[in-house]
Amino acid sequence: MNAGTDTMPGLFTGLFATAKRDLLLAWKRPGDVLNPLFFFAMVCTLFPLAVGPSAEQLEFSGPGVLWVAALLATLLSLNSLFLTDFEDGSLDHLLVSPQPLPVLVLGKVLAHWLTAGLPLVFISPVLAITYRMPFSVMGVMMLSLALGTLSLSLLGSIGAALTVGLHRGTALLSLLILPLAMPIMILGANAVSLAAHNDIYSTGIWALSAYAIGSLSLAPYATAAALRISNE
Amino acid sequence: MWKWFHQLASPPHFYRLSAILSPWLAIPGLILIVYGAWQGLFVVPMDYQQGDAFRIIYVHVPAAYLSLMAYMIMAGAGAIGLIWRIKLAHAVAAAAAPLGAAFTFLALATGSIWGRPMWGTWWEWGDPRMMSELILLFLYFGYMALRSAIDDTAKADKASAVLALVGIVNVVVVHFSVEWWSSLHQGQTVFKKGTMDADMKAALLVMLLGFTLLFGSMLLRRIRTEVLHRERRTRWVREMILSPEGGA
Numbered sequence: 504m505n506a507g508t509d510t511m512p513g514l515f516t517g518l519f520a521t522a523k524r525d526l527l528l529a530w531k532r533p534g535d536v537l538n539p540l541f542f543f544a545m546v547c548t549l550f551p552l553a554v555g556p557s558a559e560q561l562e563f564s565g566p567g568v569l570w571v572a573a574l575l576a577t578l579l580s581l582n583s584l585f586l587t588d589f590e591d592g593s594l595d596h597l598l599v600s601p602q603p604l605p606v607l608v609l610g611k612v613l614a615h616w617l618t619a620g621l622p623l624v625f626i627s628p629v630l631a632i633t634y635r636m637p638f639s640v641m642g643v644m645m646l647s648l649a650l651g652t653l654s655l656s657l658l659g660s661i662g663a664a665l666t667v668g669l670h671r672g673t674a675l676l677s678l679l680i681l682p683l684a685m686p687i688m689i690l691g692a693n694a695v696s697l698a699a700h701n702d703i704y705s706t707g708i709w710a711l712s713a714y715a716i717g718s719l720s721l722a723p724y725a726t727a728a729a730l731r732i733s734n735e
Numbered sequence: 736m737w738k739w740f741h742q743l744a745s746p747p748h749f750y751r752l753s754a755i756l757s758p759w760l761a762i763p764g765l766i767l768i769v770y771g772a773w774q775g776l777f778v779v780p781m782d783y784q785q786g787d788a789f790r791i792i793y794v795h796v797p798a799a800y801l802s803l804m805a806y807m808i809m810a811g812a813g814a815i816g817l818i819w820r821i822k823l824a825h826a827v828a829a830a831a832a833p834l835g836a837a838f839t840f841l842a843l844a845t846g847s848i849w850g851r852p853m854w855g856t857w858w859e860w861g862d863p864r865m866m867s868e869l870i871l872l873f874l875y876f877g878y879m880a881l882r883s884a885i886d887d888t889a890k891a892d893k894a895s896a897v898l899a900l901v902g903i904v905n906v907v908v909v910h911f912s913v914e915w916w917s918s919l920h921q922g923q924t925v926f927k928k929g930t931m932d933a934d935m936k937a938a939l940l941v942m943l944l945g946f947t948l949l950f951g952s953m954l955l956r957r958i959r960t961e962v963l964h965r966e967r968r969t970r971w972v973r974e975m976i977l978s979p980e981g982g983a
Contacts, residue, residue, distance in 0.1 A: 658901075661897070661901055665881060665897065665898060666884070669884050669885065675877075675881060675884050678873075678876060678877045679877040679898060681873070682870045682873035682877060682902075686905070686908045686909050686912035686913075689915075690912055693916055706915065710912070714908065721904070725897060725900075725901055728897055729897050732894050732897065733890065735890070
């Protein structure tokens with residue numbers, strides 16, 4: 504036993520330190536946080552322009568459009584999850600750290616969700632109003648988006664770790680993650696449209712929660728393994 | 736047992752063994768497919784509901800089954816390669832992916848052609864199996880894209896193995912979610928089939944076996960080229976190429 508092990512900080516210290524660092528970095532570069540939000544709003548604007556502004560059509564397609572837009576916006580922000588750390592070399596420090604890598608990864612992913620997923624959840628009601636979504640459905644929509652974007656951040660972190668440092672990273676990341684992310688969107692979007700039709704939506708919410716818990720416990724390990732592979 | 740296993744994992748040994756094995760799979764496979772196709776197309780009676788259109792089942796079902804089988808092989812080989820660091824396993828995974836994608840495409844194409852007279856549409860978004868199969872095709876594309884994007888072979892092997900394993904966990908979720916989704920939309924109810932006629936089933940089983948054998952042979956041939964490419968700088972390849980037989 505060397506002296507270093509005795510003084511090594513606990514797991515949560517590592518988790519919170521990584522998350523805090525990423526949150527601080529996001530605070531200093533607000534563009535990184537705001538751009539996906541603008542993108543989200545833009546995609547939501549595109550649909551009425553493309554399919555026409557009729558009220559019933561918007562009401563019908565609203566949940567789906569919001570979900571597709573949220574999925575794409577999250578994907579957009581996932582690309583930079585490990586990229587800046589890779590470029591400035593701090594990723595190497597995470598890799599050689601005596602702290603378990605999955606825990607550090609979880610810290611980074613949670614910070615990503617707080618800066619990319621949660622803001623989407625909070626501006627989604629504004630966009631939902633323009634799609635004439637009833638107020639009673641807003642809660643279900645926000646809950647489904649919160650659970651869904653958490654799963655997306657976790658799942659996407661695997662793809663981001665696999666493609667970090669590759670030249671064609673952005674398009675490749677979408678190609679890898681979109682088929683895997685489809686269930687999240689199916690569950691989320693359909694739960695919201697069921698709620699909008701006063702139908703039973705709990706199946707979707709429960710399944711989304713299960714997915715979030717499952718990926719919360721498994722994805723960090725896959726991401727850590729992927730990071731080690733792409734940085735060896 | 737273990738000795739045999741280790742021998743199999745050695746590329747030169749595998750290369751020699753697969754040369755012997757491949758025709759023994761291909762020839763029975765082709766015979767079975769020809770026999771099964773003849774049975775299926777000419778001998779077996781018409782379906783009382785679907786007429787002659789049902790006969791595409793003899794290509795569709797084997798293709799669909801192999802599309803899943805290839806993914807299992809790809810992910811399984813990837814896992815073996817990751818865990819026991821067997822290089823040959825990664826070559827198997829690399830060779831299985833394009834084959835799997837091809838069979839997935841074949842299953843989708845034949846399904847679509849079958850759907851035209853049966854459901855009156857080339858593509859039915861509401862059918863859960865079509866959706867799952869389409870997502871499987873995208874998974875194959877992603878896998879192959881990741882492989883080709885990484886220049887270092889060893890790194891590409893491991894990264895794509897992780898992706899294949901993440902995919903296999905997800906395939907279950909995809910299947911479940913698509914089923915749930917299609918039950919909401921009350922898509923085209925898939926025609927209910929009673930028990931299949933015994934002759935029809937026999938011909939289908941022959942086709943399944945024939946396709947599997949042919950797939951095995953094609954996979955072996957693809958692994959051989961993959962192994963040759965990966966080992967191109969080693970001594971055994973050079974010696975084999977320069978030997979009088981020229982390494983047939």
